Structure formats: structure tokens, C-alpha cells
Amino acid sequence: xGFIVKLLDSGNYFTAGEDGIxxxxxxxxxxxxGQFSEYEEAKENAEYWSGQMELGVDYIIESV
Numbered sequence: 001x002g003f004i005v006k007l008l009d010s011g012n013y014f015t016a017g018e019d020g021i022x023x024x025x026x027x028x029x030x031x032x033x034g035q036f037s038e039y040e041e042a043k044e045n046a047e048y049w050s051g052q053m054e055l056g057v058d059y060i061i062e063s064v
Contacts, residue, residue: 002035002064003042009058014045021049031064039063 004027005014012023013030024030036042042061046053053059 002031002037003039003061004030004035004064005042005046005059005061006030007059014049021045035064 007013007023010023010025012025013027013034014021015024015026015030015034016022021034024034036045039061043055046055046059046061050058055061
């Protein structure tokens with residue numbers, strides 16, 4: 001099982017980008033290119049990407 005990060009304000013997902021993390025509206029792309037193997041890894045990356053984001057308020061982590 002893996003995990004993807006969904007941003008609640010835009011509905012976009014984290015995916016791999018040229019400079020690290022990018023976003024996409026495609027859930028399928030997020031599963032292919034933005035999947036984390038561990039829940040904590042997904043959470044840490046979301047918090048690192050924007051120190052202001054709060055789980056359950058600004059983003060959610062979906063299991064895939």
C-alpha cells in the first residue's frame with residue numbers, strides 16, 4: 001500500500017517535479033509519480049513543502 005497527498009483548497013495532488021515536488025489534478029499521475037511508501041513520509045513531505053499546512057485542514061493523505 002502507498003499514500004498520496006491531496007491539497008484540499010485546489011483538489012490537486014503532490015507529484016514529482018523538476019525541482020522536487022509539483023502538483024497535478026490527476027489522481028492517476030499522483031499514484032504513478034507522487035506515491036509515498038510510508039504514511040509518515042507523505043506527512044513529512046507535505047509539512048516540509050509548506051510549513052504552514054496542517055493535516056486535515058489544508059491537505060489529506062489518501063491510501064492507494
